[in-house]
Structures are given as C-alpha cells and as structure tokens.
Amino acid sequence: MKLYIISSGKYGSRIVNSLAEMGLASSMVGLEEIPEDLPEFIDDFEQYVPKSIPQADLILAVGLFGDINMIVPIIARESGAQAVIIPIHDPAQIPPGLQREIEESAPEIKIVFSKPFCSLEPVGDTYIDEFAEQFGRPQLEIESDGLIKKVKVIRTAPCGSTHFIAENIEGLPAEEAELESGTKLHNYPCNASMSTDPAVGDTILHLAGYQVKEAVRRALGFSMKSAVVDHETCEADECQHECIKHCPQVQIGIDTVTLNENEQAVIDPASCGCCEICIQECPYGSIELEERKFEL
Template identity: 40%
Template sequence: MRILTVIQGKYGQRILQNLNLNGPKNWEIKSWTAPLRLPPIIENPEEFLPQKLPQTDLLLSLGESTGVAELIPDLVKMSGAKAVIAPIDDRGYLPAGLKNQIKKYLEELGVDSVFPLPFCSLIQKSSKNEYIKEFARYFGKPRLIVVSNQGRIQKITLEREAPCGSTRFLKEKLIGLRIEDAEEKAGLFHHYYPCMASRKIEERFGDSILHSSANITKLAVKWALAPHLLP
C-alpha cells in the first residue's frame, strides 16, 4: 500500500516516524511537509502546493492548521489518493464545519474518508474502504495481548498500536508491573509520552480529546489484563 503523509510540525513528524519504524515492510510511505504558516482561508491553493506529489493509495493528513485541512481536496487530486484519513486530535486543526465540507467534497470525488477523534480510536470497522481498513489493521485503537508470571506482566504483544507510538512506550513501562497496578499506571504513562491531543473540552462528549485518548489506552490495557485478574 502506498501512503502519502502530509505533515507540518512535531505532531505529524512523530506519527510519520512511528509508521516508518513499525509499519509493514511492504508499505511505501512518502511525505510532504506543508508550509508552517498558512492563511486561515486559502483562496489560491496552488500558491502553497508543491509542483508534484507522488501517486498514492491513502492520504494521511497530519497538519496542524486549518490551512492544511483546506488543501486536502487538492492534495487528493494531485496524488490520486483513493482514501483519506484526517484525524482530529485538536479541533483547532480541523473544526467540525470544515470537516463536513471536506467530507462532502471528497464524496463528490468518489474518495472515502474518515476523521477519527482521536486518531487512536480508529478501527477497521470505521470504513469499508480497503486502504483505510488495511491501515487500521496495524494502527489506531490499541489492542494488546499480555503474558503474566506470578502476578506480574512478563510480555506484551501489540496487535494494533496508537499511530503516535505511545503504545510501544507504554509497553516498555508496563513490563514487570503487578497486574492490579497496570491499568491505572497506563493512564499516567500515556500522558508521560506525552499525548499531544487537545486539552480543550469537547461539547460532543463533555471531555477533552486528551482525556478521551487516555481512557482508550486504559481500556485497552484493562481488556488485555482481564484474563489475568483473579475473580
């Protein structure tokens, strides 16, 4: 699968690095770095777009401004992308109204898209598109398998990990901990990584995206630990 990642700063760079290090070897991952400064409303996209982009199957939009989000339709046209993943880890990067506009425009182009909020909530059932499903096999909502010995975590296998790399960080921190302590510690380690999601309260669910992401991590650990807890 060919993936084109669009990055702008540290948020996207960290995700790109994790994909390159831990993604399937047969994935072909390319990137384009968008300008750091983009106007809030882009009237002439060609002023900010590169002359050429590699052809791709999946466009991964990891910008840190509304300007990058506005460029998504043009990036799709240039790259021939057949699917788009544009995570919402900060509403400042992709407000709800703009997301709806982009999704509608992509539908008119015949391009599937998902906007996971947060990115680590993505699962294969999030889309029927083959490229989005393939990506979500490996990256998205964490899924772990724990092996324990004498009440402590001995080994952790990652079936699916958070795109940012936090699950691997968490894995190393949890090894050796007592089973009964691991779930609570998981939330702390998630923040220590650190999580770069927004701290602002979302009206949609009355909590911050940051806290929602931490809860996803804790729940993944809880499910992995369940077979090892005494009734």
C-alpha cells in the same frame, strides 16, 4: 500500499517519524511538509497543492490546521487515492463545519476523521483497513499471574506510545496496570490537546488515555473502575438518554453506553473513561462511579 503523507508541525513530524520507525517507511511514496504559520482562513488554498504528486492508495494528513486541510481531497484526487485519514489531535484543528466542507468537496473519496488518531479502527475500506490493522486503537495481549509478565502489542497507537506503555507496565501488579497505562501515556508524552473539545465534552488527550486503558482492561479481562447505572432508579421512559448524548466515547463512535431491552442505559466497563460526565448529566442521579473488579 502506497502511502502519501501531508504533514505540518511537531505533531505531524512525530507521527511521520514514528510510522517510519515502526515499519511503514517502505510504503511512503511521498511526504509534503506544510508550513505551520499559515492563516486559519485561506481564500486560495490551491496555491499550496504540490506541483508533483505521486500515485498513492492512501493519503494521511497530520497536523494541518484550518482551511489548508482543503488541499487534502485535491491531492487525493490527483494521486488517484480513494481513501484519506485526517487525525484530529486538537479541537481547533478542523471544526465540524470544515469537516463537512472537506467531505462534500470529494464525495467519491472515503475520508475518515479520527479523533484521536489512536481511536482509528477498520471502516470497510481496503487501504484504511490495511493501515488500521497495525496502527490505530491499541490492542494488546498480556500474560499475567497477578503480576504483568509479558505484554505484546497487536496494534499500536500511530505515535508509538503503545509500545512505550507495554514496556513500562511489565512487572506491575495486574490490578495497577490500567491506571499506570494512563500515567505512562502522559509520560510518553501524548501530544493531543488538553483543551476541552466542545464536540465531545472532553479533551482529546483524555480520549487517547481511554483507548489505551481499554486495551489493557480487555487484555487482562477485567476493569478496576467504571460508571454504573442503577436500573432501579433509571427512568428510561422519561429520560432522553443524556448519558449517551454526553458520553465522550460515544461521540467518537465507541459503544460505551448502550441500551438494554427496557431502554435503560448500560455502561461498558472496558471502554468507560470514568470521566463522570454521565454522572453529572443524569437527571435522576442513577449513575455512580464504582471502584471494584469488573470481569469482562
């Protein structure tokens, strides 16, 4: 795979360095650094398109804010790439309207906006999927006998935090690993924004935490906390499924809240972020946060 990267700012630099350190350096056919101090709105963004663009299979654009992102599909087209990944780490980075504009400018190119980058999964595109096999939504294998004996990283967050977390939860009681993984993500630290994203109702940093906690839960086979729907009081025929509408995980494409045969909500304890937004939004008070062991 030939990977061409367009990068800006500290976030972009960190991702580039992490990917190179984790084995992608030989796949990088080019790196274009974009200044951080560009205006949010740019009339003539084509002036920032590099004069020399190598042939590439996949374009990765990290850390760009505002209209400068419009150069990404242009670069993809000139490089011959048919696939683009644009991670979103800040709600101000690429508003929904700009996302649509980028997509509409290059309908022939597969463009994925991964929010956060560590939620990326295969999408059915050859090169995005090749990238996502190694980098994206964390996946772990854990050996445990009550204590965490060994943690193997199957897929890492592109920033490298998954390896850091894996190293730091070894030796812990298994029932503490889920919570500690979120703490270690902050310690790494995660560079995603702590500003609430209006599109999802939560912060992108929290979303990143939900991904690594899920990886730990699935590897251990249990979760220690989850929101739970009381189907005795859930009024599915009256409710507009507010829990689904407002779940941050659902908003980024994860099936955290689904419906059973009675059209009542069911919350997946593996991917539940325990943000309590569904509890606040349920008009019938049918959802509670439970702290107990949920077998997966």
